[in-house]
Amino acid sequence: MRPALTALVRLVDGLAQLAHRLMGRRLPLSLLSFGVVGSLGVGVHMAVLQLSLATWSARFLPANTAAMLVATAFNYLLNNAATFRQQALRGPRWWLGFGLYLLITSLGLAANLGVAQAVHQHTHRPAASALAGIVVGALWNYLMSRTLVWRLLHRGGDAPAPSEPPRP
Numbered sequence: 001m002r003p004a005l006t007a008l009v010r011l012v013d014g015l016a017q018l019a020h021r022l023m024g025r026r027l028p029l030s031l032l033s034f035g036v037v038g039s040l041g042v043g044v045h046m047a048v049l050q051l052s053l054a055t056w057s058a059r060f061l062p063a064n065t066a067a068m069l070v071a072t073a074f075n076y077l078l079n080n081a082a083t084f085r086q087q088a089l090r091g092p093r094w095w096l097g098f099g100l101y102l103l104i105t106s107l108g109l110a111a112n113l114g115v116a117q118a119v120h121q122h123t124h125r126p127a128a129s130a131l132a133g134i135v136v137g138a139l140w141n142y143l144m145s146r147t148l149v150w151r152l153l154h155r156g157g158d159a160p161a162p163s164e165p166p167r168p
Contacts, residue, residue, distance in 0.1 A: 005081055012036045012082040033083040034142045037075050045071035076101045084146065087154035097149045104144045112137030 001009070016033035023032075048070045052063035076098050080088050089097040116133025123129060 001081065005077070008040070008078055009082040009085075012040070012078065030083055030146065031142055034079060034145075035138065037078045037083060038138060038141075040078065041071045041075040044074045072102060072105060073098070075105075079145070080150075084150040087150040089150065089153055093153050097153050100149050100153070101145055104148060105141050108137040108141035108144070111140045 012033055015036045016029055019032045019036070020027070020029050045067045049063055049067035052058050052066050053060070056063070058066075080094070080097070112133040114133075115136040116129045119132040120126065120129035
């Protein structure tokens with residue numbers, strides 16, 4: 001594993017374990033790890049968005065689209081290396097998993113927006129509505145990714161932690 005990826009995996013592990021202890025071990029460690037990765041992905045998204053807007057003088061939509069794709073790839077790579085390391089995907093399955101992850105997280109975004117809108121129609125509270133959407137979208141992404149990407153596509157037993165995505 002490359003040093004930068006190793007450092008990120010250690011950071012994810014440490015923060016997820018801290019949250020696990022602080023929450024009385026009530027939530028699965030893998031869910032907390034997935035959440036930590038997602039939080040780091042928000043930072044990646046914002047950095048790429050700002051860089052795109054400043055460097056390319058891009059309009060918001062293409063800049064935000066690029067940021068979303070980079071952040072999603074970052075999240076997939078880090079979840080494969082940290083959150084789901086025991087079922088890590090490699091080779092062609094890594095790429096198949098990435099495509100499936102993109103589809104799943106797109107559906108999670110739709111669920112997020114739908115729930116947030118429904119809650120907002122009843123409560124008229126933007127922050128609470130957005131939070132409800134975020135929770136539903138994140139749970140969808142975690143459960144479906146865990147089940148369809150890393151369990152279904154994983155073949156073999158206790159694989160060591162992955163080193164990096166396959167090179168073309």
